[in-house]
Amino acid sequence: MTKTQKSKDNLIQNPKSKIQNRKVVILSGNNAVANALRQVDPHVYPGYPITPSTKIMETVAEFIANGKMQCEMVAVESEHSAMSAAVGAAAGGARVASATAANGLAFMWEVLYIASGSHLPIVLAIGNRALSAPINGFADHGESMGSRDAGWIQFYSESVQEAYDNIIQAFRIGEDSRVRLPVMVCLDGFLLTHTSENITMQGDDEVTDFVGPYHAEFSLLDPDKPVSHGLSDPPSYYMEHKMRQQAGMEKAREVIEEVGAEYGKRFGRPYGLVDPYCMDDAETAIIILGSEAGRVKGVVDKMREAGKKVGALRLRTVRPFPDEQIVRQLLGLKAVAIMDRSYAPGAVGAPMFQEVRSALYDYRDSAPPIVNRIYGLGGRELRNADVRNIFAELDALADGDATVPVIQMVGLRGEPAPTWEEMRPLETPIAVAAKRGK
Amino acid sequence: MSSLAPDVPANGLPIWDELPPGGVSEDAGSTSRRTMGFWRGGGQRPLIDLNLCVQCLHCWVSCPDACFILEDGQVTCINYDHCKGCGICANECPPMVNAIVLVEERRFG
Numbered sequence: 014m015t016k017t018q019k020s021k022d023n024l025i026q027n028p029k030s031k032i033q034n035r036k037v038v039i040l041s042g043n044n045a046v047a048n049a050l051r052q053v054d055p056h057v058y059p060g061y062p063i064t065p066s067t068k069i070m071e072t073v074a075e076f077i078a079n080g081k082m083q084c085e086m087v088a089v090e091s092e093h094s095a096m097s098a099a100v101g102a103a104a105g106g107a108r109v110a111s112a113t114a115a116n117g118l119a120f121m122w123e124v125l126y127i128a129s130g131s132h133l134p135i136v137l138a139i140g141n142r143a144l145s146a147p148i149n150g151f152a153d154h155g156e157s158m159g160s161r162d163a164g165w166i167q168f169y170s171e172s173v174q175e176a177y178d179n180i181i182q183a184f185r186i187g188e189d190s191r192v193r194l195p196v197m198v199c200l201d202g203f204l205l206t207h208t209s210e211n212i213t214m215q216g217d218d219e220v221t222d223f224v225g226p227y228h229a230e231f232s233l234l235d236p237d238k239p240v241s242h243g244l245s246d247p248p249s250y251y252m253e254h255k256m257r258q259q260a261g262m263e264k265a266r267e268v269i270e271e272v273g274a275e276y277g278k279r280f281g282r283p284y285g286l287v288d289p290y291c292m293d294d295a296e297t298a299i300i301i302l303g304s305e306a307g308r309v310k311g312v313v314d315k316m317r318e319a320g321k322k323v324g325a326l327r328l329r330t331v332r333p334f335p336d337e338q339i340v341r342q343l344l345g346l347k348a349v350a351i352m353d354r355s356y357a358p359g360a361v362g363a364p365m366f367q368e369v370r371s372a373l374y375d376y377r378d379s380a381p382p383i384v385n386r387i388y389g390l391g392g393r394e395l396r397n398a399d400v401r402n403i404f405a406e407l408d409a410l411a412d413g414d415a416t417v418p419v420i421q422m423v424g425l426r427g428e429p430a431p432t433w434e435e436m437r438p439l440e441t442p443i444a445v446a447a448k449r450g451k
Numbered sequence: 452m453s454s455l456a457p458d459v460p461a462n463g464l465p466i467w468d469e470l471p472p473g474g475v476s477e478d479a480g481s482t483s484r485r486t487m488g489f490w491r492g493g494g495q496r497p498l499i500d501l502n503l504c505v506q507c508l509h510c511w512v513s514c515p516d517a518c519f520i521l522e523d524g525q526v527t528c529i530n531y532d533h534c535k536g537c538g539i540c541a542n543e544c545p546p547m548v549n550a551i552v553l554v555e556e557r558r559f560g
Contacts, residue, residue, distance in 0.1 A: 130473065130474065131473040131474060131475075132472040132473030132475075133473070193472055193473070230471075230472075231471065231473075231475045231477070238477070239479035239480065240471075240475050240476060240477050240479050241475065241476040241478075241479045241480075241481070242473070242474075242475055243474070244474050244475075244476055246474055249464060250464075250470075250474075252467075253465070253466065253467035253470055254467075254470065254472075254473070254474050256467040256468075257467050257468065257470060257472050257473075258472075260467075260468070261472070
């Protein structure tokens with residue numbers, strides 16, 4: 014059964030969904046996010062424009078000017094101020110959304126922690142873009158990966174459709190009383206933000222009904238229940254508050270699954286923490302996140318036609334990190350590659366590689382060998398041939414070939430690129446093993 | 452085997468899931484019950500001369516710690532339990548009036 018058939022059946026089984034309100038429209042990622050925001054209509058949008066997410070703010074401003082949103086837009090002087098205004102408005106009990114990218118997110122850094130530490134369910138769209146320097150402007154996950162420990166829930170969208178769906182779900186997830194945490198919805202710069210796609214847009218009333226009204230638990234503007242926000246924590250309280258944050262993040266796992274399932278039931282597009290593709294009988298697989306998952310799935314389709322047992326696992330969330338779901342999918346495979354669109358200088362591999370490898374440690378006796386392929390930095394194109402090469406390397410790895418590099422860049426000129434192991438001083442055991450393998 | 456982490460005595464403080472999330476205090480204004488005037492330390496103390504005061508209330512509206520006590524809409528005195536000696540009141544008092552002066556704390560012994 015194809016995906017479309019599945020979703021149609023789902024709608025037929027649920028006559029309550031107001032399908033007459035749905036329409037298929039051609040929208041770019043930015044436009045789809047702005048339309049989702051129009052339908053949710055948050056109270057406040059503090060914003061500062063930055064490529065490639067400028068169009069989100071621009072379109073929201075247009076909707077407000079045309080009377081299609083009641084939202085209050087606060088045009089501030091920087092991203093630091095945008096997030097500060099978001100924190101202030103959210104502490105005042107408002108539902109708040111904003112959008113930024115790359116250096117803009119980096120400039121918000123300090124206040125990201127204040128938003129999450131204060132349990133303010135702000136929704137922030139990120140048009141993923143490489144950080145300067147060198148100034149670049151094209152897609153990679155460097156900025157959002159850098160902020161993965163800022164206490165925000167993080168979604169990575171594969172398509173314009175998913176970016177739209179994620180924004181709507183983000184409000185429900187972040188505002189859930191079990192969670193109360195801010196949510197980032199990432200969509201790859203230009204690849205999604207500026208690419209137009211046919212998407213199904215739900216009706217305005219359907220979205221309003223799904224998201225529901227927002228009641229802040231603690232509002233500075235509620236005279237019947239006066240509270241103080243942003244107090245100082247002595248050493249005798251700080252750890253207790255961090256534990257509280259952790260509990261919200263752990264609860265988010267089930268809330269994301271619940272909301273994703275309900276979304277599927279109502280609108281025909283269910284979501285979970287991970288998105289396995291052809292994983293049931295796969296022998297080798299690629300783990301990836303973001304828009305290039307579509308390319309990997311396409312290559313998987315082609316290789317399946319040729320009888321190769323390959324699969325793809327897309328991570329929809331990075332925080333909370335879906336370790337259990339990943340382990341469940343990976344055990345029994347013969348070799349796995351983790352593809353990162355970001356890198357961590359001086360670390361042993363890029364962020365997702367580190368975390369997947371760490372998740373597999375408790376299962377190290379039965380875990381497949383895993384390698385890291387770093388691709389697409391600063392918008393570098395990933396080619397189908399690159400993906401096929403990685404699957405070929407995985408085949409070699411599955412056959413016990415010790416010369417397959419562990420950590421390597423893909424798409425660097427003058428291939429094969431030196432591996433991380435080769436670049437180490439010669440006397441370290443890892444480098445020696447790599448040299449011996451050659 | 453369960454955790455061997457030693458128990459940390461609560462000493463009457465709330466444990467983590469008893470606290471409102473995000474460092475929120477439901478006891479708004481609790482600071483008024485604490486005397487923080489000692490923060491002035493060896494700094495300056497504002498003195499107000501009510502004979503000169505024209506009751507413009509600039510000091511009252513600009514004091515960050517709400518230290519100016521009003522009775523029937525008139526400034527009557529300064530609450531030194533909360534005054535940190537920032538001097539904003541003396542600065543805001545109109546130059547032609549100059550009813551507030553800052554005096555070094557050590558002169559009060």
